[in-house]
Amino acid sequence: MAHQRSRVSTVVMTVTVTVAILLLLEGVSRVVLTVRADFSSPEPDWYQYAPDVGWERRPNFKGLVGGERHGQDSARYLREFDGQGFFVEDTPQLHDTAHKRILAIGDSNTFGWGVPTRSAFPEVLDDLREDADVINLGVSGYTSFQGYELLTKHFATVRPDLVIASFSFNDRRVVPSEEAIDSREKFEREALSHQFDLLREKVYLFRIIQSVISKVGPGMHRAETEKRVDARSARTRVSPDQYRQNLERIARLCRERQVPLVFVLFQDNPAHSEHLRVGITHMNNGQYEQAEAELRVAVNLDNWFSELARKYLAVVLDHRGASEEAVSVATLTLPVGRLMHGGRPLRLDTEYNEIVRAVGREYGATIVEAGQALAQDASLYLDLAHPDERGHRLVATILNRALDGLLHDPRMVAEQVLN
Numbered sequence: 001m002a003h004q005r006s007r008v009s010t011v012v013m014t015v016t017v018t019v020a021i022l023l024l025l026e027g028v029s030r031v032v033l034t035v036r037a038d039f040s041s042p043e044p045d046w047y048q049y050a051p052d053v054g055w056e057r058r059p060n061f062k063g064l065v066g067g068e069r070h071g072q073d074s075a076r077y078l079r080e081f082d083g084q085g086f087f088v089e090d091t092p093q094l095h096d097t098a099h100k101r102i103l104a105i106g107d108s109n110t111f112g113w114g115v116p117t118r119s120a121f122p123e124v125l126d127d128l129r130e131d132a133d134v135i136n137l138g139v140s141g142y143t144s145f146q147g148y149e150l151l152t153k154h155f156a157t158v159r160p161d162l163v164i165a166s167f168s169f170n171d172r173r174v175v176p177s178e179e180a181i182d183s184r185e186k187f188e189r190e191a192l193s194h195q196f197d198l199l200r201e202k203v204y205l206f207r208i209i210q211s212v213i214s215k216v217g218p219g220m221h222r223a224e225t226e227k228r229v230d231a232r233s234a235r236t237r238v239s240p241d242q243y244r245q246n247l248e249r250i251a252r253l254c255r256e257r258q259v260p261l262v263f264v265l266f267q268d269n270p271a272h273s274e275h276l277r278v279g280i281t282h283m284n285n286g287q288y289e290q291a292e293a294e295l296r297v298a299v300n301l302d303n304w305f306s307e308l309a310r311k312y313l314a315v316v317l318d319h320r321g322a323s324e325e326a327v328s329v330a331t332l333t334l335p336v337g338r339l340m341h342g343g344r345p346l347r348l349d350t351e352y353n354e355i356v357r358a359v360g361r362e363y364g365a366t367i368v369e370a371g372q373a374l375a376q377d378a379s380l381y382l383d384l385a386h387p388d389e390r391g392h393r394l395v396a397t398i399l400n401r402a403l404d405g406l407l408h409d410p411r412m413v414a415e416q417v418l419n
Helices: 002-039 121-128 144-158 184-193 197-202 204-216 218-225 240-256 270-284 288-300 306-319 323-330 349-363 370-374 389-407 410-418
Strands: 047-050 054-057 100-106 132-136 162-166 226-230 261-264 331-335 366-368
Touching: 047 184, 054 184, 100 121, 100 144, 100 389, 121 132, 121 389, 144 162, 144 240, 162 240, 162 389, 240 261, 240 349, 261 349, 261 389, 270 288, 270 306, 288 306, 306 323, 323 331, 349 366, 366 389, 370 389
Parallel strands: 100 132, 100 162, 162 261, 261 366
Antiparallel strands: 047 054, 226 331
């Protein structure tokens, strides 16, 4: 009997040890696989942080840009950059000296957000002109501040014979504080803070600490990451005065290098901002009751222009004596730490476009009113501000007509004929 109990004990012990070993191996395997997965190379973002321009195209990136509309055939929307961050379509043109070279700088409309690379207006323009190569250096989310920095950074590499510049939408986006206004100091801080992203993402201890903080003090955490501002006095990434200064810096740089400059003006989608614009027109005409009705509709639409509608609705309410409601309507709650790109626009496209026209007149730059043409047909927009492929082709066609006299000075042509 004792011998039988001993055998049973041995079997139980063996099974227990075996199970323990298997569980240990399973645990070790999970740890190894988790660590390997964590430290394997994930699909990188299309951009990388930079202290001078905030962010820039990631060299040698190939993939899809997050947030873009890709349609059914996502392969058409692959982005591919070379080792310097240029579109691979443009790489050979950097070394081609047979043609005039055009450099296009701008935001997502120049980059070609939502359309294939070859369908963005700089590349369509490239196809339309046999005498010129167009280098597209547009970057989604850029302001005029970043545009000037980018132009100085890459001017010597591209050596353009003409520069096309287009900025406005991101300049007008609201920010929670003065520190969030576009500046070299802001971007240096951001680049420094993102140096340790990999460590923060991969180290479990940091994850646990973050989780504990969020659960123990959600109220305190929220107070640190959110800020209330009044839409009537809130700052934008680039103020109107700073916008003018940035455009003037671009214009002066081009004039000093004797390179013609073309400003391309876009407008917000009229279908998304119709009630806002009608309300502002009524307000300017002193028709405050009608203005209030239209602006309330614009606010309730809760689209990209609703916060701008809040700003003007608060002005109307103030004028009508409803000051307490005006304060409530104008109050915006903005995230502090995750707003490098800014929030929704808080100034009109017309205000900033008029600044472009004024700078163009002062510095002799050519103005191309692409927005006026697009606004005739709202179906040419993909969304709040981005043209579709037909819209980009229309912009390129208008630009193409404007370039003939700029790329080929009649006096130079006459001299070549005489010689």
